[in-house]
Amino acid sequence: MEQPVCGEFTFLTGKGMSAMVSSNASSASVVEESTVPGTDLGAVDNILEQHQHDSTELIAILLDVQDVLGYLSPLALTHISEHLSAPLTEIYGIATFFKQFRLDPPGRHQFTVCTGTACHVRGAVHVVDEFERRLGICAGETTPDLEYGLETVNCIGACALGPVVIIDGDYVGQMSAMKVPRLLRRLERDREEAAE
Amino acid sequence: MSKVEAIRSFAELEDLHGVLVERRQGERPRISVCTGTGCVACGATKVVETFKKILDEKGLSDSVELKSTGCHGFCEMGPLVTLGPSGYFYPSVRPGDVQKIIERTVLEGEIVEELLYKDPQTGEKVEHEAEVPFYKHQQRIILAENGHLDPNDLEDFIAIGGYKALAHTLGSMSPDEVVDSVTRSGLAGRGGAGFLTGRKWDIARRQPGEPKYIVCNADEGDPGAYMDRSILEGNPHRVIEGMGIGAYAIGARQGFIYVRHEYPLAVERITKAIDDARSACLLGEEILGTGFSFDLKVVRGAGAFVCGEETALIASLEGHKGEPRQRPPFPAESGFQGKPTIINNVETWANVPHIINNGPDWYAAYGSKDSKGTKIFSLVGKVNNTGLVEVPMGTSIRSIVFDIGGGIPKGKAFKAVQTGGPAGGCLPAELLDLPIDFEALQEAGTIMGSGGLIVMDEDTCMVDVARYFTKFLEEESCGKCYSCRKGTQRMRELLDDICEGRGTMAHLDLLEELGQAVNTASMCGLGQNAATPMLSTLRYFRNEYIEHIKDHNCSAGVCTALIRYKILEDLCDGCAACAKVCPVEAITGEKDQLHVIDIEACVKCGTCLEVCAKDAVVVISGGGE
Numbered sequence: 001m002e003q004p005v006c007g008e009f010t011f012l013t014g015k016g017m018s019a020m021v022s023s024n025a026s027s028a029s030v031v032e033e034s035t036v037p038g039t040d041l042g043a044v045d046n047i048l049e050q051h052q053h054d055s056t057e058l059i060a061i062l063l064d065v066q067d068v069l070g071y072l073s074p075l076a077l078t079h080i081s082e083h084l085s086a087p088l089t090e091i092y093g094i095a096t097f098f099k100q101f102r103l104d105p106p107g108r109h110q111f112t113v114c115t116g117t118a119c120h121v122r123g124a125v126h127v128v129d130e131f132e133r134r135l136g137i138c139a140g141e142t143t144p145d146l147e148y149g150l151e152t153v154n155c156i157g158a159c160a161l162g163p164v165v166i167i168d169g170d171y172v173g174q175m176s177a178m179k180v181p182r183l184l185r186r187l188e189r190d191r192e193e194a195a196e
Numbered sequence: 197m198s199k200v201e202a203i204r205s206f207a208e209l210e211d212l213h214g215v216l217v218e219r220r221q222g223e224r225p226r227i228s229v230c231t232g233t234g235c236v237a238c239g240a241t242k243v244v245e246t247f248k249k250i251l252d253e254k255g256l257s258d259s260v261e262l263k264s265t266g267c268h269g270f271c272e273m274g275p276l277v278t279l280g281p282s283g284y285f286y287p288s289v290r291p292g293d294v295q296k297i298i299e300r301t302v303l304e305g306e307i308v309e310e311l312l313y314k315d316p317q318t319g320e321k322v323e324h325e326a327e328v329p330f331y332k333h334q335q336r337i338i339l340a341e342n343g344h345l346d347p348n349d350l351e352d353f354i355a356i357g358g359y360k361a362l363a364h365t366l367g368s369m370s371p372d373e374v375v376d377s378v379t380r381s382g383l384a385g386r387g388g389a390g391f392l393t394g395r396k397w398d399i400a401r402r403q404p405g406e407p408k409y410i411v412c413n414a415d416e417g418d419p420g421a422y423m424d425r426s427i428l429e430g431n432p433h434r435v436i437e438g439m440g441i442g443a444y445a446i447g448a449r450q451g452f453i454y455v456r457h458e459y460p461l462a463v464e465r466i467t468k469a470i471d472d473a474r475s476a477c478l479l480g481e482e483i484l485g486t487g488f489s490f491d492l493k494v495v496r497g498a499g500a501f502v503c504g505e506e507t508a509l510i511a512s513l514e515g516h517k518g519e520p521r522q523r524p525p526f527p528a529e530s531g532f533q534g535k536p537t538i539i540n541n542v543e544t545w546a547n548v549p550h551i552i553n554n555g556p557d558w559y560a561a562y563g564s565k566d567s568k569g570t571k572i573f574s575l576v577g578k579v580n581n582t583g584l585v586e587v588p589m590g591t592s593i594r595s596i597v598f599d600i601g602g603g604i605p606k607g608k609a610f611k612a613v614q615t616g617g618p619a620g621g622c623l624p625a626e627l628l629d630l631p632i633d634f635e636a637l638q639e640a641g642t643i644m645g646s647g648g649l650i651v652m653d654e655d656t657c658m659v660d661v662a663r664y665f666t667k668f669l670e671e672e673s674c675g676k677c678y679s680c681r682k683g684t685q686r687m688r689e690l691l692d693d694i695c696e697g698r699g700t701m702a703h704l705d706l707l708e709e710l711g712q713a714v715n716t717a718s719m720c721g722l723g724q725n726a727a728t729p730m731l732s733t734l735r736y737f738r739n740e741y742i743e744h745i746k747d748h749n750c751s752a753g754v755c756t757a758l759i760r761y762k763i764l765e766d767l768c769d770g771c772a773a774c775a776k777v778c779p780v781e782a783i784t785g786e787k788d789q790l791h792v793i794d795i796e797a798c799v800k801c802g803t804c805l806e807v808c809a810k811d812a813v814v815v816i817s818g819g820g821e
């Protein structure tokens with residue numbers, strides 16, 4: 001198992017921007033399929049409607065869109081830009097300024113490792129490293145099959161349980177590098193059972 | 197829980213209060229389960245479900261009250277359950293304990309001995325929450341209410357005298373009298389800056405611009421601090437009431453609650469509380485039948501530490517990137533959309549009704565000479581009793597860490613406590629008797645911040661801690677000021693050098709010079725304290741830096757470039773447990789024979805150390821063998 005080389009400013013070179021540039025040129029030709037994450041523009045329209053197409057509500061709009069689509073897809077961002085008559089650069093600026101926003105699709109199973117101070121002094125970094133090794137991705141990325149996503153968060157306020165990992169919304173406390181493989185095996189087993 | 201109908205006069209509020217108090221007398225047996233985030237993470241939801249199920253099965257659902265309350269603060273021991281009217285307290289309750297609790301305590305009034313909290317110091321069992329050492333040494337004004345309230349039930353809040361302060365303010369105080377009361381109480385901003393709240397209100401009140409706005413800053417971005425979330429989740433109406441009083445004082449008709457999107461439960465509860473307050477005529481048009489109207493809107497933050505800074509928060513409220521701007525003009529003069537705007541943090545707002553109810557002198561009697569009232573701290577890290585602690589300002593660090601926190605786990609030595617969040621500083625053992633108030637902390641080279649207290653023991657490397665915070669600030673710097681944007685990066689690179697064995701003594705001089713420049717030349721609170729974690733550790737733990745540089749020794753065994761793992765020959769029994777779990781297969785050895793770690797392949801994850809039952813794996817640093 002190799003430790004992936006994880007750069008520090010991934011968003012500057014990340015897939016988000018290049019995907020956006022290419023989709024910008026050909027957004028009309030993108031085939032809408034409900035199976036492809038991030039293409040449900042009907043949902044985006046509903047959200048724009050709820051916020052009355054008010055561009056001062058941009059942050060709330062982006063949060064809502066992400067809640068529905070799982071991430072801010074290039075298609076969704078260009079769509080929002082057109083409908084709010086706001087430049088795409090401004091929207092991209094906001095989407096990259098705030099930590100909450102994701103420009104790549106999340107995994108079907110999402111691991112969120114808390115790296116707040118209390119978790120850090122109890123060894124959260126080893127937990128992140130182990131996830132990166134086992135999944136072959138860096139924090140902030142998703143496996144190519146979109147099965148697993150890994151991200152870190154600054155603090156979730158469950159400091160008594162640190163290090164904490166949130167797995168699909170459930171809190172798992174007192175984590176360590178050693179417990180990571182067991183956790184992954186359990187998920188793999190569930191997945192195989194579901195497939196059968 | 198029933199919906200509260202519109203209350204159209206002070207008399208109606210008083211009547212309702214009377215009815216609710218009476219209804220609660222001769223109480224039914226009550227089971228309160230803490231459902232704050234800490235307890236939920238420990239399984240509180242399942243415990244509540246189990247209570248519900250068994251009460252249903254036994255036909256007790258009507259005769260026994262089951263209540264999900266806000267955070268009690270003792271997160272280490274969650275899920276917490278208290279029983280009424282006896283007041284018995286059971287920590288760490290599992291679904292399997294529920295049957296026992298119902299049959300023995302609720303129905304028979306007996307104590308379930310084995311579920312009681314055991315004082316680790318004396319070994320004695322404790323029956324009531326208030327007698328637990330963790331609570332005994334606290335002075336809980338704000339947090340005490342959390343344990344009694346169902347945050348989703350407005351009636352509950354009115355029953356404990358909720359919205360009485362708002363009614364009193366609207367009925368018998370002029371706005372000037374409110375400002376004067378808050379000023380005389382000595383209440384200072386609980387978000388960390390420590391500016392007198394009353395004085396800030398006075399500035400906004402005198403400003404000519406209309407309309408005026410008030411904001412509740414619930415963008416709690418300090419890792420390791422979660423008191424604001426607990427208040428918002430556990431007692432949302434107290435915050436709404438405080439904001440109503442503030443709005444009346446400065447003449448605002450519209451307010452915002454700016455809360456992190458990462459706190460979904462807080463968003464949900466405050467949104468519901470606002471709706472309930474509005475339909476009860478405690479918010480919105482003509483509050484309590486008076487001519488005063490004021491409404492609130494919840495705005496979600498999208499995760500940016502810098503948005504805790506007032507001007508950055510305002511930019512984000514307006515739908516822009518959260519970049520701060522130069523002050524003056526201060527938001528109290530020119531804030532949201534250029535209008536006078538008062539921003540106070542959650543804890544500050546929650547204090548206001550108590551000051552109105554009990555008077556400014558009562559409030560000022562708590563605390564130290566210059567810092568008044570109580571303060572909530574979140575006590576986390578290497579400490580036995582993790583949780584939220586409310587004490588009078590001026591309480592010593594020793595009292596908080598040892599009397600309340602129960603000291604350091606596993607008999608390890610206390611090394612430092614970090615205050616003030618990522619832009620705060622670390623204080624060493626010599627300063628354990630320092631009273632915590634705004635002035636004393638500043639003199640010691642750190643800040644109060646929002647009240648995070650992170651305890652560190654001998655296994656914490658102070659250089660690594662400095663690097664952790666500097667990296668955090670580097671990532672959170674908005675990039676507007678060069679000194680902060682580039683300064684945090686360069687400081688982090690220098691700290692990387694030291695942690696990875698490339699440091700020289702010249703690094704320390706450079707760090708100090710750079711740190712002074714960053715703190716002096718940056719514009720907002722983030723940049724002006726960006727070097728504080730590094731400077732404070734350098735001031736109090738300089739030797740640790742020098743050990744890293746001269747001996748390549750990280751005595752805490754944290755900096756991976758300077759440590760290696762070794763298996764001790766005389767302790768290893770060759771069980772191969774370490775070889776099985778090593779993620780990089782760096783451990784080899786025959787069964788029942790000494791195992792060896794391949795240092796080249798080892799990634800220093802510590803898994804072997806954790807799994808070894810014989811304590812045969814050790815960390816070595818520097819020249820040590």
